Amino acid sequence: MGARGLKRKVHESNEGEGSVWQSQLQSVLDISWDKFQRDQALVEPSLLRSVLINNTLRQVQSEVRTSLSGISGPRKLQAPPRVLPELRSQRECTPAGLGASICSLGLENMEDDFMAWSTDEDFSLSSAISAILKNLDAALDGGPSVPQRSALASVENIPGDGRYRQSLTFSHKTESCRTSEGGAPASMSGFLQDATIDDLLLDIDTSVFNGEVNSFGSGTFSFPADELVRYLPSLSSSPSAPSSSGSREMHELEHIMDILVRT
Amino acid sequence: AMAGVGGGGNDFQWCFSQVKGAIDEDVAEADIISTVEFNYSGELLATGDKGGRVVIFQREQESKNRPLSRGEYNVYSTFQSHEPEFDYLKSLEIEEKINKIRWLPQQNAAHFLLSTNDKTIKLWKISERDKRAEGYNLKDEDGRLRDPFRITTLRVPVLMPMDLMVEASPRRIFANAHTYHINSISVNSDHETYLSADDLRINLWHLEITDRSFNIVDIKPANMEELTEVITAAECHPHQCNVFVYSSSKGTIRLCDMRAAALCDRHSKFFEEPEDPSSRSFFSEIISSISDVKFSHSGRYMMTRDYLSVKVWDLNMENRPVETYQVHEYLRSKLCSLYENDCIFDKFECCWNGSDSAIMTGSYNNFFRMFDRNTRRDITLEASRENSKPRAMLKPRKVCTGGKRKKDEISVDSLDFNKKILHTAWHPKENVIAVAATNNLYIFQDKIN
Numbered sequence: 170m171g172a173r174g175l176k177r178k179v180h181e182s183n184e185g186e187g188s189v190w191q192s193q194l195q196s197v198l199d200i201s202w203d204k205f206q207r208d209q210a211l212v213e214p215s216l217l218r219s220v221l222i223n224n225t226l227r228q229v230q231s232e233v234r235t236s237l238s239g240i241s242g243p244r245k246l247q248a249p250p251r252v253l254p255e256l257r258s259q260r261e262c263t264p265a266g267l268g269a270s271i272c273s274l275g276l277e278n279m280e281d282d283f284m285a286w287s288t289d290e291d292f293s294l295s296s297a298i299s300a301i302l303k304n305l306d307a308a309l310d311g312g313p314s315v316p317q318r319s320a321l322a323s324v325e326n327i328p329g330d331g332r333y334r335q336s337l338t339f340s341h342k343t344e345s346c347r348t349s350e351g352g353a354p355a356s357m358s359g360f361l362q363d364a365t366i367d368d369l370l371l372d373i374d375t376s377v378f379n380g381e382v383n384s385f386g387s388g389t390f391s392f393p394a395d396e397l398v399r400y401l402p403s404l405s406s407s408p409s410a411p412s413s414s415g416s417r418e419m420h421e422l423e424h425i426m427d428i429l430v431r432t
Numbered sequence: 433a434m435a436g437v438g439g440g441g442n443d444f445q446w447c448f449s450q451v452k453g454a455i456d457e458d459v460a461e462a463d464i465i466s467t468v469e470f471n472y473s474g475e476l477l478a479t480g481d482k483g484g485r486v487v488i489f490q491r492e493q494e495s496k497n498r499p500l501s502r503g504e505y506n507v508y509s510t511f512q513s514h515e516p517e518f519d520y521l522k523s524l525e526i527e528e529k530i531n532k533i534r535w536l537p538q539q540n541a542a543h544f545l546l547s548t549n550d551k552t553i554k555l556w557k558i559s560e561r562d563k564r565a566e567g568y569n570l571k572d573e574d575g576r577l578r579d580p581f582r583i584t585t586l587r588v589p590v591l592m593p594m595d596l597m598v599e600a601s602p603r604r605i606f607a608n609a610h611t612y613h614i615n616s617i618s619v620n621s622d623h624e625t626y627l628s629a630d631d632l633r634i635n636l637w638h639l640e641i642t643d644r645s646f647n648i649v650d651i652k653p654a655n656m657e658e659l660t661e662v663i664t665a666a667e668c669h670p671h672q673c674n675v676f677v678y679s680s681s682k683g684t685i686r687l688c689d690m691r692a693a694a695l696c697d698r699h700s701k702f703f704e705e706p707e708d709p710s711s712r713s714f715f716s717e718i719i720s721s722i723s724d725v726k727f728s729h730s731g732r733y734m735m736t737r738d739y740l741s742v743k744v745w746d747l748n749m750e751n752r753p754v755e756t757y758q759v760h761e762y763l764r765s766k767l768c769s770l771y772e773n774d775c776i777f778d779k780f781e782c783c784w785n786g787s788d789s790a791i792m793t794g795s796y797n798n799f800f801r802m803f804d805r806n807t808r809r810d811i812t813l814e815a816s817r818e819n820s821k822p823r824a825m826l827k828p829r830k831v832c833t834g835g836k837r838k839k840d841e842i843s844v845d846s847l848d849f850n851k852k853i854l855h856t857a858w859h860p861k862e863n864v865i866a867v868a869a870t871n872n873l874y875i876f877q878d879k880i881n
Contacts, residue, residue: 193714193768194714196768196772197714197768197771200768200771200772212522212523212524213522213524215613216612216613216631216632216662217631217662217664217681217721217777218777220659220660220661220662220681221681221717221718221721221777223660224660224717225714225715225717225718228714228717229714
């Protein structure tokens, strides 16, 4: 087995713990990388799983660094993704193997490639690990940070913390249950406290709805949803709407949110 | 004679009692059992599944009329606890899978339990109705309203017996307090509060109050990129209502005292076994991740389950466990494959028997293991339809780790890693155990019972 372009040399006598360790390092790296990438494609990967895989990747990374700094002519480690080596044996990686000197196989011509690859790998691994944790954070907890916790002060179930609403179809509310949302008005104000929604709504030119104010109070609202969406800016646009303060605007915004959620 | 477990030094003989669930080879994902729990008396046995349903079994009273039934468990109540939900803001579906069920101690005729999925905890009341009122004035027997002007006489409704009906109703819904996935709930010994734990936080609730909870542990780093450890399980001390423990993905357990500080980010005790350098590998950390932690009934010990072993800790000794039991050490040489096929992330639970003299945990190939703490004997048993003749004694199983395979042994490579026993429960007072094998629930009893 070997990579394209890698000249095989007759040095079977030097094979031993070094290659066992390397092949396992390679396996672990390949599998971890594969899992990492697959998990990134998921909307919500398990945090426990991600942390364990990331820690394993970091461990591999530090092993690679150690081996780089410790020896002079490492055998080339294939960069992932690639065909997984057949040598997926179950030989235990012993500490002796970990510390063992990697056979200097006279592959100096490969060393530069290795250094280049591993530096790239290092960099991409580090940034990849950072990215996945950042994404997890954004996916799970994006928005305002949790308020300062003070002793003996209960933390109200913050809309920002477990931010979701029960699907209106699957509501379990019964008369004897109190949910954390309370009635609909409470949940509306809870959403409006969310900075993300605030930013979104600030951008809406509410002068458009001035003519429709009276119809808000009359019950059914027939403003078509797609027209409404047209007035929602893209996330990158800067706020342009005049910020007229007052409860009237809040009232209108509440109704807009109401419609957005219902449609 | 078969090696047995139990207090008093007797050899117990485990026999098949019952199996619940479909026989179909094709297992519906929703039917996979995700939690099993006896109530405090052992009269009731609850299971939760991936489809969000709870099924409660009740033990039949032993009677002379049906001597063969020998305390069988039959379906008492079935209800849909959680439904799938959708988080619109994050475009995420929230699974309805029941992660944990915990019973409340019984205080009146009704039974109460807490069930939780990844995000929401619910308090359910299960009550019996065996009477109904008949002879209403304002409505007919079939429920139609009577014309009030036609009523010329008044009568008092009478309570008449009816077929027993068991009703489950949600009494409290504790929602919106967990950003991350809930892995544990635990009822406090004060019977008024309980804790819920997710990957990064632990909250304390009052059973009567649903719109707020106290956050008592928060290990979320300011910068998520620095996250290297998560909470994997938590439990309240069985007697000291101010004490609880939580375990981590790095194999550590922290014991916290709620009297010391309102925020228990600083632990009172820190349990960690020093790593054995001779067995270090790339997978050392993953296999050290604790999947379950359980206090003994006495409150003096706690037990932790990691991928390959079960450890018993004395609460007074933090630097190492007092007992370590190998569940399936033969898997140590297979860790790379098990990492690749994700089995290494399987979360096995563990449980104590009523007298704390024995512990039980699951493994692969539908095997489960029991360890007698006094005699240090262990046994491997299998939950399978083949051994399901009524009152048939279970034969001990053995995994061949190398060399010649003896008759009746099974080699490591033949183990079915899709048949995993993650959830087991032991009756609080008797030698009756419940073992969840994918979509089937097996109940075994000791022959002497």
